[in-house]
Amino acid sequence: MAEYLDIISLIFLVATIAVGFLKNMNIGLLAIGASIILGRMAGISDKEIYSGFDAKLFTQLVGIMYLFGVAQVNGTLEVIAKKGIASVGNKTYLVPIIIWLIGGFLTTIGPGNIAMGSLMSMVAITVAVSMGKNPIYYALIAKAGTNGFAMSPITPTGIIGANLGEAAGYNKSIFELPVFFNLIIWGVVCFIAFVLVYYKRTNIGGEVKVIDKNELGTLNKEQKITISGIIVMVVMVIVFKIDVGLASFFVAAILSFIGVCKEKSALSKVPWGTLMLICGVNVLMNLVNQLGGIAVLTNGLLSIMTESSAPAIIAGAGSLLSSVSSASGVVMPTLIPTIAGIVEQFNGGNEMFIELLSALMSGAYSSAFSPASTGGGLILAAAASAAGFSDKEQNKIFGHLIIAGIGISLLNVGLAWLGIYSFIG
Template structure:
């Protein structure tokens, strides 16, 4: 048995053990990463945790969860949730649709598919708790909306995709963007019905609409809005800006510090970081490359967009869609088109790559899924939620592949 297969099996077994034994999968992942990485793959202990620890993602998650933990402790988040709920006029069925549209529009305007969920998921998940909406429904709807608009030519991810496409000779980016919009919208529709959005019942909103914020809560709202403006308008770092906002709020009201820090979802952060360390061992050992090579060997003109979506999704599950997957795979499309005698277009292959690289982000191993985990309320069983998001993430790769196979990306 080669090392690539061993590491892939280790990843699957670690996730299964954590879920089955109800032990934090992050702890199991770190243990497996050390055993497999050090004793089998020949990695040093330092290489395992330094290169594998998701520092940027961890800072984003910790900063945002601390900021919104303060808002939760002082009651601000609950009141915001009630105000947002009141906007539906008592028709709870409209709330997921409202969040989908709002996230799509905001993401398309420039922030992209990472910033919007970081800002909206904590509020959306609190709304879900307040209105008794499925946490899985609200999380997937927010992510779907953020992806639908997040690949616009105005957003960072869209700019990267369109520039890489232009370098590959595809100057018309519109079909690629439309492929992303259609895929995410179709997924949102499926999620809406699959997770009970159509069964939601209206609730009274009169009391919610008249609720007023106190001084401390108003300060919290102002600071959160300033953080949002700094991130969206002035392109400041998400995690560090969130830490700055949290520090200001704690200076204004030191009494909430203990409870705010205690309410940070530390088990979730450990789970995400631990699994990421193990995934990095799989990546360094060549496990992901082995899977991609296998898929490339079974490609035909009918399956090419689907295979590219699968390759993009698998690579993106362990690396950055914008920083690694698209820059790696998009430059290969002209060679593939040439090998296939021009029977497939570069645009359809690029659409498959871009869509596949982003739909996997429902997985808690990816940024948006991790944000959903971190934003989930205390009523959520974290291990089960992790497993469901993981299944949705990799199921979404198959969904994207199916759309590519039936010709949507062409």
């Protein structure tokens, strides 16, 4: 059996993802359970199994998520978002642009696309309904903005990508910013696509209302202090090169100490299930890699690709896997290790790694508009809670989101085939 452990490990990985999806269970928990069985079959010690748990990554993610949990609980992020949207006054045609930019900006500075995707979907739909605009259009624009800026070096997804890229043998200083900028290009393409599709269906009838920024009030003392704290965190990371997790914990601890929000409420905003998913899958992936499963997967992809078709195939694979799983928790730890082998096979160097990683992430985020994914699910939930849509209206939204997920995924495969992600590298 020892000679087949590479294939067996890959089967364990696929089965874990499939069972998690079909049973609607946390794949991270299943992955740890599968790791115990696989470890025993391969004669791997518990200590070696534990080595797959990335404590640094866990600390970084908890730190950044806790800090922005503070900003979410005391209303800082929501006030900034709504004030930004209201700043256009009666120029309502600018609102989608503002939604996209605010979603992107707030994602970039740390919260990441999951937290901001949830908040901006709620804000976008609420604003759309209050203005008599199409809520689906606004929600898709918001999600395009948050996903398009998701690979910032200080967001959770950006941190995961940097860790996985370095584990694959690449210095993050080489690929972090190029991948970030490539994803912004993808976000711009999504914005344009949604504008073209929904341009003639922007209004839903009735008089178009304008949001009065004066009705939103001003930032309170706690919110101003929170914004100052976030700025301090960014300076600590960028200027003083302090680890983003440690810097976030430091600032969050000070904010909690001076009472800008209740500590328990901020901690409740940390998505512990997502953290368990990410770290649990990493434990299993470490074993799969040790046993040669990643090599099998890489060789399988290489058998159907050429150097020119590699970006398109990687983009498609990212979309397919993301449609049934988490981009950060499953797609990234599963497929980023294969990219290194593909680059090596084609002697592509750093430029090809950047292109393939960009294609993978844009593919993963393309299918994230689908209601089966976290992003699409958040839009559907926001439509139900923020706008109070009926079951019939929610079913209509469901159909729009499926079409959006499939359409953007196919568009992205075409972009990857044309080499759009090779321009920055």
